[in-house]
Every structure is written in structure tokens, then in C-alpha cells.
Amino acid sequence: MEENNKRIFKNTAYLYVRQLVIMGLSFFTTRIVLEKLGADDFGVNNVVAGFVSMFTLVNSILQASTSRFLSLNLGKKDDVLIKRTFSTAFYMHLMIAVAVVVLLESFGIWFLNTKLNIPADRMFAANVVFQLSVFSVFIGITQTPYTAILTSHEHFNMYAYMSVFDVVAKLAVLFFLIYIPFDKLIVYASLQTMVGLIVAMTYRIYCLRKFKETHFSKQFDKKLCKEMTVFSGWGVVGNLAVTLNSQGLNILINIFFTTVVNASLGLAARVNFTILTFVGGFMTAAQPQLVKYYGANDMKNFHQLIFNVSQYSLFMLAIIGVPVxxxxxYVLDLWLTEVPEYTSAFIKITIFNSIISYSNRFVDQGLVASNHMKQLNLYSSTLYLVELPLMYAALKLGASPVFVYAISCFTVLVCLFINVKMLSKFTGFPGCQYIKTVFLKTLVLILIACVPPYLICMTMPDGLLRFLIVCSVSVLSTMTVLMRFALSEEARYMVMGKIRKMLHIKKPSQREINQRHCYDYPAENNGWNKVGNKPVYGNQETESVFDPFVMKHHGKFLMIVSERKHHGLDLLESSNGTDWQNRGAIMKRVPETWECLINRASVVIVDGIWHLWYTGQSPEISRIGHAISTDGIHYQRSSRPCVEATLPQEGVSVMNPCVLWNEDRKIFQMWYAAGENYEPDALFYAESENGEHWTKHEHPVLSKDETHEWEKYKVGGCDVKRQKDGTYIIYYIGYQNLDVTRICYAVSDDGVHWERPNHNLCISPSQDSWDSDATYKPAVVEKNGTLYMWYNGRKGVEEYIGLATKENGTK
Structure with a gap:
């Protein structure tokens, strides 16, 4: 995930260059446009262009569909499929563009000239603006596949450059608007259309030169078209509802009031767009990674990315929103020569709405990435469509436009709770935790951060000095409160990384800080010696292999390893414990079941039957399964897990079983790890007569020990051995922090009550070695008076299997 985060940060840097330029110039251009057009013409442009934009909703939703299919196919690295996908998307958008133009040139013209409240002397100009907007819509819809392929390839630098050009070109538009002695509204709309056309053509030429899949092709895949349409279909419904809602409000305001109030809405929308595009840059950069995590069934990083991006975006929104x-x-008076009525109130409501909306936006993206567009849009579209008649009724009863505009906050809030619940249902997303730690907590803390600047506003007169002080105090209080109490540790480092990058300060990541402690507690003089200076199994070809189980069988060692390449279990064989032959997979994952991923095995042979217990993982939940075999190669699995998290202290997941057969008591004994998701927190114990139905010990049998610095964070995956005298030894992972682990041991008389020696370290990371970052999951076997311990070590992200031995020892 660290490499992907770097890519997201790089992409975000390009997007933020774009946004910083846009923010600075947008406020300047808006002032000039409003001054030169006047409030009435500004309102006419806003309501006409807004009405036409209602028909561009297909553009936005099909862009999401096209981008998703292109991203998934890029991940498959199938050039033929990518080209077919792009070509099909292009023809789909061309057909839609033609249909939209026909609809606008019939119904649209009639509605413009008969229903909208436009001054008679401005009707001709309004019709010209309408025709230019129709042309822009056609260009915009056919541009969608090119924008999507650019995003899927993550060429955000081009996106940033062209966006800056777009803004600079619009500055040139202002120059002509000032000096051309014709109808200002017509001149403004004409030049804006010309700039949009130049930008679109530049994008297309760039794509044609960079991406061979964008070259002209007659391919049109009807099956793919159907899949994309089905995926987009519910998105069209949802976007139709949102567009009808926003532009419907614009039209209602136009009918009940004047174009001056439309100008106020337009200004609020422009301020909102400027702020949110700055904040949304990180979300845009992270979207391809979200799709790729889901496509790889990496639900842990999928969920974590939603948390981190949402927290980071709310943090950035608060930094800008609180001073506003x-x-x-004061800003409006400084910014505009003429401030239309209601503008200030509309902007304040918009910022509150945005805080709720941005708590929901990446949750939405999670539902889109997981292909649940239907459920997402079924509920949200219903709410947005219900909101419009409520607004109409409020206006008929004499409500002010401010009250009507505020109704939208309630709708967005309900959508947030519904979408979080759906994402929890479909992907195992921790929804309650998200609402508490991301939304509610952040909202309360933003209100707290408002207190210091509010007190200054109450005690100082208006003016530049107060403005500068309030902005400075707002930023400081917001950063202090949110950084300290709102952001998760990972999101906090995202923010600090951004700040350090802007200030050109290089500081190590949290993982690098954690791993400074790798060599604080070396396991020296304890009898264990690592064999060689490289792994005994695993390399770049095998990719990561981890959590070994080892046993003796017919004079040889047998090892079962978990492998990340195919997310299953492989069987290895060795005569000396160092040279291993892979005999192939003995258990494969079953996608879209509780066995989406399979790993962490333990085997016991009783009466000629091989019993294998393993960890089956689905989104955010791990369970333990059971299978049997007569040869140790071909296993028959039980259809359901044999152990699931049922105890309060187990959290939601159980994993990493270690099982022994107790010949004296004729029972199976299992030690296993449990925790909140894929990673363990403590070790538990259970017993069974048949290996299928287990009776659990009520409490953890081994938890973190804060008196031992090397296992103060938590403990995990273990291997237990029963000695000839009936006592037990457990070898397990001790976590000093999330990234630094060592192998420890403890002893017990009954396998339940464990005692740690003062110096219970066995294996620690070795500096400048393949296991320099962490040592995990031990597997111990005794042969001819020598103890062999296999373990997985990590340097960076890859994990391989190493070996250590101890002569004449019992621990």
C-alpha cells in the first residue's frame, strides 16, 4: 500500500497545482464577470447554462463507468480488451451526444422561451447562450472517453497543465469582455465555448499520441456496451435526481423570485466549486487505487483508503471552510463591487452541506467500486426527488430562499447514513466506527475550532486587521484540534507529509520511524542461530510467502506455506530443512465466499487421517476452516467454518490456528489468534473431540505484555509444542508496534495459563538483511536433539521463509 500511497500523493500534487491556480484566478474572474455583466445578466447566464447542464448528467456518470472499466482492464494488461473498451465507450458517448442535442433543440428551446423568468430584452441573448451551451454539451459528452483514459492511466500531470491553461485562457476572455463593444453576455458565452473547444481538442491530440487504444477503430462490443450501460444505468438515475434537484431549485428560485437571486445561487455555487475542487483533488487521485484494491480483493486497504481519504478531505475542507x-x-465586500442579496447566507449553508457531502463522497466511491450502483442510486435518487416538491411547497407557503436552500442539508445527511450502512452490508465496512470517528467526531471538533475565531469576531470591528487575525487563528485552531483529536494516525501522517512537502522538509514515514526500533532488542545469547544470510524459501518469482507450518513425515520435513500470488496454500518438501521443493497447491481460494483468501494452516495426523485447519478470509472477517485428507495432498473441506468469532474479546475475526492431538485426553487442542480484522490482537484456546466442533476458553490465554517492550503492542500467530513431561511451550509473534515484530516464547503446565521468562526473545530482525524489518510466525520441529525454527521475515513489503536452529535446547 505504501507504493500506491506514493502514487496517490504524486497525482495529488499535480491536481493541487491546478487547484491553487484555479482558486486564485477564479475569485478574480468572478468579480470581473459580475461587474461587466451585471447581476441580471449573470443570473441569466447561470440559469440558462444550469438548465442545459441538466442534460450533461449522462456525461458525468458514463465517465465513472468508462473510467472503472478501463481501470479494471488496464489491471488485466490486455491491450486488445482495453482498445475494445475505449472504442465501445466512444461510440456510446457519440450516440448519447446526438440524442441530447436533439432533445435540447426541441424541448429545451420551448422551455427556455415559455417557462423561464427572463427579461424580454434579454431573450435573444439568452437564446444565443443556450445554443452555445448545447454545442459545449456535445463536445463535453464526446470528450468523456478521453478524460476517462487519461484518469485510468493516472496522467494527472496533463490534467493539471490543461486545467491551468483553461483558467489562464479564461483570463484572456475577461480581457476581450472588457474591450469588445458588443453584447457582453453573448461575447462572454462565445469566448467561453471557444476555450472549452481548444481544451477538448488538446486532450484528444494528447491521448492519440500517448495511448494507442484511443486510435480510431470500428469495434463496438454489444456485450460490453450492455455491461457498461447496466453499470451506468442506476448512476444515470442517481445523477438525474441530483441534477433535477440542484437545477430544479435554480428554476424554482427563478420562478418565485428574480434573476438576481439566481446570481446569488451562482456565486455560492462558484465559491463552493472552487473550494471543493481544491479539496477533491486528493479524492480524484485516490479513486483509481480504490477500484484496484477492490479488484484485487484487498478489502483491508480498500476500507482503510476510504477512512484516510475521507478524514484528509474533511481536514482540508475545514482549513478553508472555517475562515470563510x-x-x-468581509470577503464578499472585498471581492465583489455589487453583492447580490442572500449570497452570504447561501455560501454558509453550502459549506455546512459540503462537510456532510464530503463525509459521504468516498463512501459513494466505495459502493461504485464494488459495483453496487443500483443500491446506491435507488435510495439517494428517491431522497433527492422527494426534496424538490418539499422545496416547492415551502416556497408556495412563503418561505425564504435561504430556508429552502437549507433543506438540502437534511437530504445529504440521510444519504450519508444510508450509504454507510449499505457499504457495511456489501463489503464488511466498519460503518459505525466511520460515523463516529470520521463524521460526528470531525463535525464536533470543527465547531470547537470555530470558537476562538468567533470570539475574535465578536470583540473586534470589521476590517483588514480582523480578517487577517481571524484567518490565522482559524487555520491554527482547526489544524490543532483536528490533527490532535480527529485524524487517524495514518491520515495524520498524510497531512504532515503534505505540509513537509510544501515546506521542502524531508521526514521519514511512520513505518520508517517504527522500524528504527527493529534493533533495540536483539535476541542474542539465547541459543538460537539463524542459518545463512538469505531465506531458505521464497524470492521475487514466488512473491511473498508467509506463516509456515512444518512437520516431520517419513524422515522428511513437510512445510505448508501461505502464498500471496494466488492466495492459497502450497505444500513443500525437504530432506534437510534448507532446500525445499514445491509440490504444488493443496488448497485454493474460493472467490466471493468466506474463503476469498486462504492462508495460515496447521496439520495433525490421527489414525491415518490428515486434519488441516486453515484461515479463510472474506472482507474484514477471518474464520477458521477444517479439511481432511488420506494422503496430505487432496483435501475435502467442510462447507462451513469450524471456528468463528463469538466471544466479545475476539473482535470480529479468528485466524492462524495451531492444533495438537492430546493422546492422553483423546482431544484436539487449538491455540488461535483473534482481533478486529485481518490482524491479530491476542491468543485464545479451544478444545474438540472431532476437530470440527470446538469448545472455547472464555478469555484470551496470552495477550500483550507492557512490561516487555518487544511485545507491548499485541501478540499473534503461534506454534505450540507439548513436551514429554506434559508441559507446553508456545512460540509466538510479539509486536513492539504495528511494523516491528519479534519471535518470543512462554511456558505452561496446562496450555492455558502461560508464564513468560524475563528474557523470552528467540528471533529478532537482523540489520542489513532480508529480514531486517520484522520476523513473524514461527514453526518449530525437533530432530535429533536440534530444534529447527522456520519463520517468515520481511524487508520492505516482501516476506520469505527463514530458518534458525538451537542445539540441545528445549526452549
Missing amino acids: LMEID
Whole structure:
């Protein structure tokens, strides 16, 4: 995930260059446009262009569909499929563009000239603006596949460059608007259309030169078209509802009030767009990674990315939004020569709405990435469509436009709770934790952060000095409160990384900080000696292999390893414990079941039957399964897990079983790890007569020990051995922190009550070695008076299997 985070940060840097330029120039251009057009013409442009934009919803939703299919196929590295996908998407958008133009040139013209409240002397200009907007819609819809392929390839640098050009070109538009002695509204709309056309053509030429799949092709895959349409279908419904809602409000305001109020809405929308595009840059950069995590069934990183991006985006929104809330009246007076009525109130409501909306936005993306567009849009579209008649009724009863505009906050809030619940249902997303730690906690802390600047506003007169002080205090209080109390550790380092990058300060990541402690507690003089200076199994070809189980059988060692290449279990064989032959897979994963991933095995042979217990993982939940075999190669699995998390202290997941057969008591004994997701927190114990139905010990039998620095964080995967005298030894993972682990041991008389020696370290990371970052899951076997311990070590992200031995020892 670290490499992907770097790519996201790089992409975000390009997007933020774009946004910083846009923010600075957008406020300047808006002032000039409003001054030169006047409030009435500004309102006419806003309502006409807004009405036409209602028909571009297909553009936005098919862009999401096209981008998703292109990203997935790029991940498959199938050039033929990628080209077919792009070509099919292009023809789909061309057909839609033609249909939209026909609809606008019939119904649209009628509605413009008969229903909208436009001054009679401005009707001709309004029709010109309408025709230019129709042309822009056609260009925009046919542009969608090119924008999607650019995003899928993550060429955000080009996106940033062209966006800056777009803004600079619009500055040139202002120059002509000032000096051309014709109808200002018509001149403005014409030049804006010309800039949009130049930008679109530049994008297309770039794509044609960089991506061979964009070259002209007659391919049109009807099956793929159907899949993309089905995926987009519910998105069209949802976007139709959102567009009808926003532009419907614009039209209602136009009918009940004047174009001046439309101008106020337009200004609020422009401020909102400027702020949110700055904040949304990180979300845009992270979206391809979200799809790729889901496509790889990496649900842990999928969920973590939603948490981190949402927290980071809310943090950035608060940094900008709090000063705006405090000083919007002064900013408007400074910004505009003429401030339309209601503008200040609309902007304040918009910022509150945005906080709720951005808590929901990446949850939405999670539902889109997991292919649940239907459920996402079924509920949200219903709410947005219900909102519009409520607004109409409020206006008929004489409500002010401010009250009507505020109704939208309630709708967005309900959508947030519904979408979180759906994502929890479909992907195992920890919804309650998200609402508490991301939304509610952040909202309360933003209100707390508002207190210091609010007190300053109450005690100082208006003016530049107060504005500067309030902005400075707002930023400091917001950063202090949210950084300290709102952001998760990972999100906090995202923010600090951004700040350090802007200030050109290089600081190590949290993992690098953690791993400074790798060599604090070396396991020296304890009798264990690592064999060689490289792994005994695993390399770049095998990719990561981890959590070994080893046993003796017919004079040889047999090892079962978990492998990340195919997410299953492989059987290895060796005569000396160092040279291993892979005999192939003995258990494969079953996608879209509780066995999406399979790993961490333990085997016992009783009366000629091989019993294998393993960890089966589905999104955010791990369970333990059971299988039997007569040859140790071909296993028959039970259809259901044999152990699941049922005890309060187990959290939601159980994993990493270690099983022994107790010949004296004729029972199976299992030690296993349990925790909140894929990673363990403590070790538990259970017993069974048949290996299938287990009776658990009520409490953990081994937890973290804060008196031992090397296992103060938590403990995990173990291997237990029963001695000839009936006592037990457990070898297990001790976590000093999330990234630094060592192998420890403890002893017990009954396998339940464990005692740690003062110096219970066995294996620690070795500096400048293949296991320099961490040592995990031990597997111990005794042969001819020598103890062999296989373990998986990590350097960076890859994990391989190493070996250590101890002569004449019992621990």
C-alpha cells in the first residue's frame, strides 16, 4: 500500500497545482464577470447554462463507468480488451451526444422561451447562450472517453497543465469582455465555448499520441456496451435526481423570485466549486487505487483508503471552510463591487452541506467500486426527488430562499447514513466506527475550532486587521484540534507529509520511524542461530510467502506455506530443512465466499487421517476452516467454518490456528489468534473431540505484555509444542508496534495459563538483511536433539521463509 500511497500523493500534487491556480484566478474572474455583466445578466447566464447542464448528467456518470472499466482492464494488461473498451465507450458517448442535442433543440428551446423568468430584452441573448451551451454539451459528452483514459492511466500531470491553461485562457476572455463593444453576455458565452473547444481538442491530440487504444477503430462490443450501460444505468438515475434537484431549485428560485437571486445561487455555487475542487483533488487521485484494491480483493486497504481519504478531505475542507464561515461578509465586500442579496447566507449553508457531502463522497466511491450502483442510486435518487416538491411547497407557503436552500442539508445527511450502512452490508465496512470517528467526531471538533475565531469576531470591528487575525487563528485552531483529536494516525501522517512537502522538509514515514526500533532488542545469547544470510524459501518469482507450518513425515520435513500470488496454500518438501521443493497447491481460494483468501494452516495426523485447519478470509472477517485428507495432498473441506468469532474479546475475526492431538485426553487442542480484522490482537484456546466442533476458553490465554517492550503492542500467530513431561511451550509473534515484530516464547503446565521468562526473545530482525524489518510466525520441529525454527521475515513489503536452529535446547 505504501507504493500506491506514493502514487496517490504524486497525482495529488499535480491536481493541487491546478487547484491553487484555479482558486486564485477564479475569485478574480468572478468579480470581473459580475461587474461587466451585471447581476441580471449573470443570473441569466447561470440559469440558462444550469438548465442545459441538466442534460450533461449522462456525461458525468458514463465517465465513472468508462473510467472503472478501463481501470479494471488496464489491471488485466490486455491491450486488445482495453482498445475494445475505449472504442465501445466512444461510440456510446457519440450516440448519447446526438440524442441530447436533439432533445435540447426541441424541448429545451420551448422551455427556455415559455417557462423561464427572463427579461424580454434579454431573450435573444439568452437564446444565443443556450445554443452555445448545447454545442459545449456535445463536445463535453464526446470528450468523456478521453478524460476517462487519461484518469485510468493516472496522467494527472496533463490534467493539471490543461486545467491551468483553461483558467489562464479564461483570463484572456475577461480581457476581450472588457474591450469588445458588443453584447457582453453573448461575447462572454462565445469566448467561453471557444476555450472549452481548444481544451477538448488538446486532450484528444494528447491521448492519440500517448495511448494507442484511443486510435480510431470500428469495434463496438454489444456485450460490453450492455455491461457498461447496466453499470451506468442506476448512476444515470442517481445523477438525474441530483441534477433535477440542484437545477430544479435554480428554476424554482427563478420562478418565485428574480434573476438576481439566481446570481446569488451562482456565486455560492462558484465559491463552493472552487473550494471543493481544491479539496477533491486528493479524492480524484485516490479513486483509481480504490477500484484496484477492490479488484484485487484487498478489502483491508480498500476500507482503510476510504477512512484516510475521507478524514484528509474533511481536514482540508475545514482549513478553508472555517475562515470563510467567519469572514464571508468581509470577503464578499472585498471581492465583489455589487453583492447580490442572500449570497452570504447561501455560501454558509453550502459549506455546512459540503462537510456532510464530503463525509459521504468516498463512501459513494466505495459502493461504485464494488459495483453496487443500483443500491446506491435507488435510495439517494428517491431522497433527492422527494426534496424538490418539499422545496416547492415551502416556497408556495412563503418561505425564504435561504430556508429552502437549507433543506438540502437534511437530504445529504440521510444519504450519508444510508450509504454507510449499505457499504457495511456489501463489503464488511466498519460503518459505525466511520460515523463516529470520521463524521460526528470531525463535525464536533470543527465547531470547537470555530470558537476562538468567533470570539475574535465578536470583540473586534470589521476590517483588514480582523480578517487577517481571524484567518490565522482559524487555520491554527482547526489544524490543532483536528490533527490532535480527529485524524487517524495514518491520515495524520498524510497531512504532515503534505505540509513537509510544501515546506521542502524531508521526514521519514511512520513505518520508517517504527522500524528504527527493529534493533533495540536483539535476541542474542539465547541459543538460537539463524542459518545463512538469505531465506531458505521464497524470492521475487514466488512473491511473498508467509506463516509456515512444518512437520516431520517419513524422515522428511513437510512445510505448508501461505502464498500471496494466488492466495492459497502450497505444500513443500525437504530432506534437510534448507532446500525445499514445491509440490504444488493443496488448497485454493474460493472467490466471493468466506474463503476469498486462504492462508495460515496447521496439520495433525490421527489414525491415518490428515486434519488441516486453515484461515479463510472474506472482507474484514477471518474464520477458521477444517479439511481432511488420506494422503496430505487432496483435501475435502467442510462447507462451513469450524471456528468463528463469538466471544466479545475476539473482535470480529479468528485466524492462524495451531492444533495438537492430546493422546492422553483423546482431544484436539487449538491455540488461535483473534482481533478486529485481518490482524491479530491476542491468543485464545479451544478444545474438540472431532476437530470440527470446538469448545472455547472464555478469555484470551496470552495477550500483550507492557512490561516487555518487544511485545507491548499485541501478540499473534503461534506454534505450540507439548513436551514429554506434559508441559507446553508456545512460540509466538510479539509486536513492539504495528511494523516491528519479534519471535518470543512462554511456558505452561496446562496450555492455558502461560508464564513468560524475563528474557523470552528467540528471533529478532537482523540489520542489513532480508529480514531486517520484522520476523513473524514461527514453526518449530525437533530432530535429533536440534530444534529447527522456520519463520517468515520481511524487508520492505516482501516476506520469505527463514530458518534458525538451537542445539540441545528445549526452549
